[in-house]
Amino acid sequence: MFRAVYSELMTTSERVLPMAPLASDRGLRALSRAADHGVLWFGITAGLFAIGGRPRRAAVRGLLSLGGSSALTNAVLKPLLPRRRPPVGWVAQHRQARRVPTSSSFPSGHSASAAAYVTGVALESPATAAVLAPVAAAVAYSRVHIGVHWPSDVVVGAAVGAGMALLTRRWWAVRTEEPATLGPTVAAPEIPNGAGLLILINPGSGTADDDPAAELAEFLPEATTLVEADPDGDLGAQLDDAIARERPRALGVCGGDGTVVTAAAAAIRDDLALAVFPGGTLNHFARDAGVQDIEATREAVAVGHATRLDVAEVSADGQSPRLFVNTSSLGGYPDAVRLRERWEHRMGKWPAAAAAMVRVLARAQPLEVTVDDRRIAVWMLFVGNGRYSPADQVPMSRPELHNGLLDVRLLRADRRWSRTRLLWAAATGTLGGSAGYERSMVTDLEVRVHGEAVSLATDGEVVGRGNRFRFTSRPLALRLYR
Template sequence: MASSAARPENIDTPGESGPTERRADPDGMGVLLVANPRSGTSVVRPDPMPEIRRRLPAARIEMLGDSSIDDIVGAAMAGEPPVALAVLGGDGSVSRAAQLARRHGLPLLVLPGGTFNHFARAAGLETVTAALDAFAAGTLRTAAVAEVAVDDGEPITVLNAVSLGAYPELLAEREKRTSLGKWWGGAVAAWREIQGAHRIEVVRDGRRAVVWSVFAGIGHGDPRRIAMMQRSDLDDAVLDLRVHHARGTRLRAVASLAFGRRMLALMRALRLLPPASDLERIVASSVELTVRPGDAPAVFAHDGEIAEAPATGFRLRLRTVSDGLRVYAPAGAARAASEG
C-alpha cells in the first residue's frame, strides 16, 4: 500500500552526496560524538572509550547525563555545527540520534554500545572497531527507515520495529524494576505479564480486532517468527506486521515475545507458541491503526523505547522512507559509496 502522506518538513532525507561540502576528517575533526554511559551495562565488555579517543582524537565527545541528546545536538548546531553525528549506545540512543541526524542532514556513525545493538548488527557493525574502520574508510550508505506518529504529532524515526500490546507492557513492567538489572527485571516482568497481560482493540481499514500484540518490523522478516527486532538488511522499505489475535492464553501472549532462535525453539518445543490461525501478517509501505487500549496501559514501543499515548485511544500512523538515513557501514555493505 503506497503512502500518500507528505514528507514532514522538519525531517531531512539527504541524498547520497550529502547536504554539505565539508567532510569529517579521519581523526574525527567535525564529528560530534554522544556517548550513553548507561547503555549495555548488563553486558561485560571492554570499555570502548580508550579506542574511540585514540582513533578519533579530534572529535568532540559529550557524555549523556543531565542533558539529553537533543539538548547536546541542539547546542552544537547553534554554535559551530558538526558535519557528522556519532553515537555510542544501544538501540534507543541510536534511534534518537538517527532522528537528529535526519533533521540536521548529517551522516550517522553508529558505535554499538548497548545490550543487543540490533540496528548496528544489521548494518554490519558488530563491534566499535568495525564501526571506526568504516568511518576511517569514509564509506557511507543509505538505509530505509520508518516513521511513527500518534494522531497529528511529530513523526518519530524508527530503525527496527514498532509494537503495541504485550511487548510495550512488558517493557513498562521491566522499567519499574531497573534495580534488579535488565535480565532479572525482565524475568519478573514476564511473570507479571503472564498473570495480567491486557488485550487491546485495533481498527484497520474499518476492520476491528482484539489482539495481544502488533509488531511492525522494517523489511521482510522471517515468516516463522512473531516478534522481530532485528531487520535483515537496510534497503527493504516495507513494514512487516505480525498481528497476534487474542484467542489464546496470556501465557502464549508472553511466549510469542521470544526473540532469540534458541528461546523460540524452546517455546515451540513446549507447544507454548500460538497456532498459525491466531496470527495475521500484513506487508505494506504504510499502515494506519486506531488503537483503543481499554484497561491496558496507553503505550507503544519503538526500537525498545516506551512512548505514552492518549488513554482514551489514538491513531497510530506508520510509513517507510526509502534512503531515509545515511550511515557509515563496512565497505562490503550493499550500495556503499566512498565518501571521499
C-alpha cells in the same frame, strides 16, 4: 555375532594384558559418574553462564536440548524398547561400574544427553562446542568402557540427542550473525582523524566495565565529543544545541539503541552521515546494520564509505512523528520487551522472550482496535522497521533494511482460547499457522485504539500514550558509515 566376537576379544585381551587399572580406566569411570543425572553438564553450564555472551546463550539451548532428549530417552524409548545390559563379565573387573543401572540398555541416556547438550551449544557457539565435543565423546565411550552399554546403545543414544537439539530450531530460531542487506552505497565526508565529526556519547549505556570513549579518543583524536550532561534532560535538545554550535561535517554516536535513534533523527534532519560506535548493552541496531566493531566504523569514516537504509516513524494522536530504527509496539508487547531484556542476560533471548510472553499474556487485557478500517481485538501489536526473521516465530534478526517495508505482527484476542492457543503455538513452533497470529508487510499502518489510551513503545522504551497511531516507513532516509 558382534557381541560374541567382541566378548571373545575382551576375554582374550584380559588374559594377555595386565589386570591392574590404568589411569584412563579410573578417569573414564569418574567421568561416567560425573555425567549421572546431567550433573556434569549443569556444572559446565554454570561456567558458560559466567563467561556470558554467546556461550551463555549456547548453554541455555544445550540445557533445553538435554532436557528434551532425556525425557524422550528415559520416558519413551527405554520403556518401549527394553534391552538387557551387557553381562557382568563383559569387561574386566577393574573397569566395571560400581552400580549397574537396572533400566533398559537401549538407548544410552548418557550418550543422548551428551550429544544433545553439545549439539545445542554448537547451534549457538561452534567454538564453544569444539571445546566440549571431546568431553561428550568421552562420556559416550565411557558407557561402553565400563560395561553398562552395548556400542549400538551409545550410537543410537547420540543420534537421538543430536536430533533433539536440532529440533529446537523449530521453536527457537538460531540467530544468524549475518547483518541485514542495506541500500545503495553513497558518498559521505572523509574524516581520517575525526576533524569535523561530532560524537554523542551516552555514559549510562552498556556495562560498568565498558568505556568506549577512551578508544574513540585514540582512534579519532580530532573529533568533538558531546557527553550526555543531564541523563534526566532532553538528549535531543542537547544534541541539537551542539550541532548548531559546532556545525559538524558528520555525526557519530556511542551508546545503546535509545541514544542511536536520537542521533539518527538529528542526522536525517540535518542531512548528516551517521557513524555508529556500539556502546550499549544489546546494540540491536548496530548488530543488524553490521556496525558492531568500533575500528571498522572508524575505517569507514576515514574513507567516506556509507550506505543508505530505512528508518520508520510513528505519530500518536496527531503529534509530531517519533523516529524508530528497530521496533514499535502497542498493548502487552512493551511490557514483554522490558521483561525480556531484564531476563535475557541470564537465560538467552528466546527463553526470556517466551517467559515474558507467558507472564504478559497471563495478565494482559485485550485491546479493541481498528487496524486499517478492520475492527479486531488484540493482545499485542508489533511493528518492525524492515523485514524481521523468522516469520513464524519470535523475531530474532533482520535480513533486510532497504525495501521501505514495515513488518507488522498481531496477536489476536478475538479467537476462542486465544491465549492458550498462542502459547501452545509459540512452544511448538507452529505460530505461523495459528489463527491468533497475523503477519503482513506494509509501507504504512493506521491503528485506532478504542477505550482508554495505551502505551506506545519504540526501540524498547515506552515513549508516550495515545489512541490513534500512524506508522510509516521512511525508505533509505539514513546515511550510515559502514
